[in-house]
Amino acid sequence: MQKEMISARQMFCIIIMFIFGSSVIMGVSSGAAQDSWMSLLLAAVFTVPMLLIYARIIKLFPEKNLFEIIEMLFGKIAGNIIIILMVWYSLHLCALVLRNFSEYIQIVSMPETPQLPIMIAMILVVVYMAKSGIETMGKWSIAMLSAVFLVVIITILFSLNKMDFTNILPFMENDFKSIAAGAFRLYAFPFAETVLFLCLADAMKKKDSPRKLYLYALLFSTVVLLLVILRNLFMMGPGMVGASYFASYVAVKLIDVADFFARIEGFISMNFILAGIIKITVCLMAAAKGTARLFGINNYRKLLLPVSLLAVALSAIVYKNVMEMIDFLRFYTYYAVPFQVIIPLTVWIAAEIRMHKRKLA
Amino acid sequence: MIKKTACLLLIILQIFLLSGCWNYRGLNEMSVVIGIAVDKAPDSGNYQLSFEITDISTPIKDKGVQSKIVESEGKTVFDAVRNAKKRIHNKLYFGQTQLVVFSNEIAHSEDFSGVIDWFLRDGELRETICVVISQEKTAREIISSKGIGQSIVSNEIRQIVETDEDATASTSAVEFYQVFNILRAEGKSLTLPEIHNVVNNDETVIEVNGTAVFKENKLVGYLTSDESKSFLFAIDEIKGGVLTVSSEGDDRDDISLEISKNSTKRSFDFKDDKINVSIHTDTTVFLDEAMVHNNALDDKQTAALEDAAAAKLENDITLVIQRVQSEYGSDIFGFGNMIYKKDFRLWNQLKDTWDEQFIALEVDVSSDVHIVNTGEIEKS
Amino acid sequence: MLTTIVILLYICVVLFDFLPSKETRSTKERVIYCILLTVSFCVLILYSLDIKVPGPTEPIRNVIETLFKPSK
Numbered sequence: 001m002q003k004e005m006i007s008a009r010q011m012f013c014i015i016i017m018f019i020f021g022s023s024v025i026m027g028v029s030s031g032a033a034q035d036s037w038m039s040l041l042l043a044a045v046f047t048v049p050m051l052l053i054y055a056r057i058i059k060l061f062p063e064k065n066l067f068e069i070i071e072m073l074f075g076k077i078a079g080n081i082i083i084i085l086m087v088w089y090s091l092h093l094c095a096l097v098l099r100n101f102s103e104y105i106q107i108v109s110m111p112e113t114p115q116l117p118i119m120i121a122m123i124l125v126v127v128y129m130a131k132s133g134i135e136t137m138g139k140w141s142i143a144m145l146s147a148v149f150l151v152v153i154i155t156i157l158f159s160l161n162k163m164d165f166t167n168i169l170p171f172m173e174n175d176f177k178s179i180a181a182g183a184f185r186l187y188a189f190p191f192a193e194t195v196l197f198l199c200l201a202d203a204m205k206k207k208d209s210p211r212k213l214y215l216y217a218l219l220f221s222t223v224v225l226l227l228v229i230l231r232n233l234f235m236m237g238p239g240m241v242g243a244s245y246f247a248s249y250v251a252v253k254l255i256d257v258a259d260f261f262a263r264i265e266g267f268i269s270m271n272f273i274l275a276g277i278i279k280i281t282v283c284l285m286a287a288a289k290g291t292a293r294l295f296g297i298n299n300y301r302k303l304l305l306p307v308s309l310l311a312v313a314l315s316a317i318v319y320k321n322v323m324e325m326i327d328f329l330r331f332y333t334y335y336a337v338p339f340q341v342i343i344p345l346t347v348w349i350a351a352e353i354r355m356h357k358r359k360l361a
Numbered sequence: 362m363i364k365k366t367a368c369l370l371l372i373i374l375q376i377f378l379l380s381g382c383w384n385y386r387g388l389n390e391m392s393v394v395i396g397i398a399v400d401k402a403p404d405s406g407n408y409q410l411s412f413e414i415t416d417i418s419t420p421i422k423d424k425g426v427q428s429k430i431v432e433s434e435g436k437t438v439f440d441a442v443r444n445a446k447k448r449i450h451n452k453l454y455f456g457q458t459q460l461v462v463f464s465n466e467i468a469h470s471e472d473f474s475g476v477i478d479w480f481l482r483d484g485e486l487r488e489t490i491c492v493v494i495s496q497e498k499t500a501r502e503i504i505s506s507k508g509i510g511q512s513i514v515s516n517e518i519r520q521i522v523e524t525d526e527d528a529t530a531s532t533s534a535v536e537f538y539q540v541f542n543i544l545r546a547e548g549k550s551l552t553l554p555e556i557h558n559v560v561n562n563d564e565t566v567i568e569v570n571g572t573a574v575f576k577e578n579k580l581v582g583y584l585t586s587d588e589s590k591s592f593l594f595a596i597d598e599i600k601g602g603v604l605t606v607s608s609e610g611d612d613r614d615d616i617s618l619e620i621s622k623n624s625t626k627r628s629f630d631f632k633d634d635k636i637n638v639s640i641h642t643d644t645t646v647f648l649d650e651a652m653v654h655n656n657a658l659d660d661k662q663t664a665a666l667e668d669a670a671a672a673k674l675e676n677d678i679t680l681v682i683q684r685v686q687s688e689y690g691s692d693i694f695g696f697g698n699m700i701y702k703k704d705f706r707l708w709n710q711l712k713d714t715w716d717e718q719f720i721a722l723e724v725d726v727s728s729d730v731h732i733v734n735t736g737e738i739e740k741s
Numbered sequence: 742m743l744t745t746i747v748i749l750l751y752i753c754v755v756l757f758d759f760l761p762s763k764e765t766r767s768t769k770e771r772v773i774y775c776i777l778l779t780v781s782f783c784v785l786i787l788y789s790l791d792i793k794v795p796g797p798t799e800p801i802r803n804v805i806e807t808l809f810k811p812s813k
Contacts, residue, residue: 092797108484116743116789120750169702239545240538253488254538295773302770305758306777309751313784317796328798334805367757 008208010138013145014278015194015217020148021279022100023190024228024248024271032174032182033238034167037229039182044222046183047191051218053348054198055211060351062206066198067293073350080294082343087290089339090196094283095315101276103322108249119312126280127308131301134203137281144274151267152224156231159255163234188333192340199286284308391454396515398462398500407434410441411501412453413515428513430505438479455485460515461492464500468580474544481541488538491519494573496557503556506565521569522554530593530602531586532572548697548715551575555583576691591677594642595694597625604646606670608653617650618670627699631707638696639725648735663732671728678726692719743789751782
């Protein structure tokens with residue numbers, strides 16, 4: 001089978017869409033009220049060293065994905081354990097995002113529809129996308145990123161008349177500790193989740209610099225997320241932002257230009273679905289690739305459907321209710337550390353040692 | 362072969378999938394609620410809700426959209442909403458709701474943030490609904506009266522309230538999400554428009570009648586329409602309205618100035634454990650009516666008139682602040698919030714005793730008024 | 742209703758994804774495919790019948806709560 005390859009620009013768009021995923025709609029919760037924009041900037045700074053490590057791993061083993069690298073470095077047994085962990089993480093993340101979706105749809109638009117059909121409809125689209133391959137996904141994200149970006153800009157422009165810019169005052173009311181705590185939360189969700197792109201790295205061309213790619217994507221998505229945070233804050237004030245589950249949705253609901261241009265919150269749902277599909281697809285692809293590697297199957301596409309159904313099953317039982325979903329964000333920061341930091345770090349150190357040895361020899 | 366079967370099956374499946382949502386509701390199956398009035402039954406303590414719904418059974422062609430009232434009662438607000446189903450076969454639809462009226466009884470005696478909870482929590486209602494307080498005995502009387510310009514009175518009330526600050530400046534409109542924010546904000550109290558019934562051309566109609574003042578979660582009193590105007594000056598929300606002054610310096614106002622633009626600057630300083638707040642208003646007006654003979658205004662006369670108007674404005678604003686301080690003791694001007702936003706460390710010291718501090722607060726008011734034109738007439 | 746949807750979904754998956762490519766798959770692939778499918782099928786059927794299946798959130802939370810003290 002011919003290997004799929006995508007261009008740097010497509011990868012860039014996929015990474016950005018992935019970071020937007022659920023955060024554009026969840027309104028990036030950090031718990032630091034009007035100072036959450038500082039948390040966001042701080043989180044972006046925290047993310048840079050981690051991204052450099054991810055990029056370095058990709059650079060050291062061009063056109064290989066994380067699972068292949070792990071197997072190469074740690075051998076069969078230790079390698080398989082790490083692979084299982086990564087597969088679990090991507091599967092779990094896939095389920096979490098899927099659940100975010102169905103909860104959102106149930107709360108804001110279809111309270112009487114059970115969540116399962118919504119999840120199934122969603123995952124079938126995702127499987128179709130994943131089966132079409134990463135190239136299709138890359139082309140699709142280039143087109144859709146502009147749509148997502150346009151929606152953000154439009155909602156900001158039309159909400160200008162209702163914005164109260166003093167909502168951002170007072171500065172630094174929260175001490176540095178709580179801002180940093182918020183920053184770590186944002187670091188774990190969504191920034192460092194980009195670790196999953198290591199699993200898709202075999203589609204990247206050798207000549208493209210992964211470091212540049214990662215950093216530009218981080219910059220772009222930070223700027224857009226900052227705009228989103230500030231829009232929500234200026235529109236609603238810190239109290240309402242903290243109180244709503246889906247802050248962006250509520251903020252856009254308030255838009256009303258001369259009784260004529262109103263009720264455009266459907267746009268936000270569109271954003272969520274477009275970016276969310278990419279996020280779920282990436283998670284699913286990573287999970288399927290990992291499973292395929294684990295059992296020595298060459299073509300991961302054959303496993304997409306059963307793995308995706310596993311994700312649906314997991315997301316159906318993962319939370320009891322929406323309160324638990326929001327509460328879990330608190331624990332997610334800790335839970336994600338092994339997958340986002342420890343495993344990549346180990347892989348990186350092992351890789352550097354191996355490279356060094358090879359140079360000596 | 363299998364592919365063909367699959368396609369056929371998929372096409373057949375579409376029939377079921379594309380025919381509608383899981384639980385679809387047609388327009389004929391829902392009653393569109395435009396306004397809600399919330400009252401409390403005096404004896405049982407139940408909530409009594411009245412919904413103004415559009416009446417789609419009468420022909421719209423001759424008379425426009427007519428409305429009907431549905432009443433219901435329940436232990437909580439949502440209980441009452443669902444109990445309405447006992448009287449009307451359609452489920453009520455709240456996506457188009459424009460207005461919620463609370464009776465002053467409820468605002469007086471109950472935790473207001475509790476009463477409004479359902480309205481914010483329910484996904485169908487919008488956060489931009491207009492909230493008003495009824496000055497009549499019940500809120501129901503407000504939405505069951507007749508609208509003059511529109512047959513649906515809830516729509517009319519909303520439009521009156523929303524355009525009020527541009528034209529008459531007799532109340533300050535607050536949307537639902539802002540109510541939520543203000544009730545949780547530091548150093549700021551809630552105000553809501555208040556509505557009462559008046560007789561107009563032998564029919565009972567509604568009229569906006571100033572501003573209801575809250576302290577924490579409860580209604581404590583009212584500002585009249587004139588006081589509301591001064592209040593709007595103090596919080597920099599005024600966009601229009603009329604300022605009347607006397608040309609002679611007596612009680613009889615005979616000159617009307619139309620407010621075209623205003624900006625209010627507020628600041629505070631903290632000295633010797635005392636807070637001083639100063640308010641400076643800068644207003645541009647048009648002279649629109651002079652009920653006395655005068656010649657074309659020269660510089661001196663203009664200046665004199667401007668000074669008289671400024672003095673009156675200063676006096677009015679000071680009076681309303683003093684009245685709120687002495688009678689209600691509720692910081693509706695958001696002075697505490699101003700301190701919080703500019704210097705939250707200072708605010709943290711003051712926060713606990715702010716109620717007393719606010720009452721003793723010294724406020725300096727200074728005003729500037731500029732007359733920029735005198736209408737179409739040069740002299741009279 | 743939900744149970745019907747789940748069963749229909751799995752019938753479709755088996756009919757249109759599993760069976761057509763039977764020849765191209767190795768035995769190992771087929772076994773893994775079936776295991777994954779069965780696991781998710783069981784969970785979804787139980788879920789659709791309103792039988793509580795323990796989720797992973799609770800244990801993760803307990804572990805983290807004993808190891809760290811996450812701030813509110």
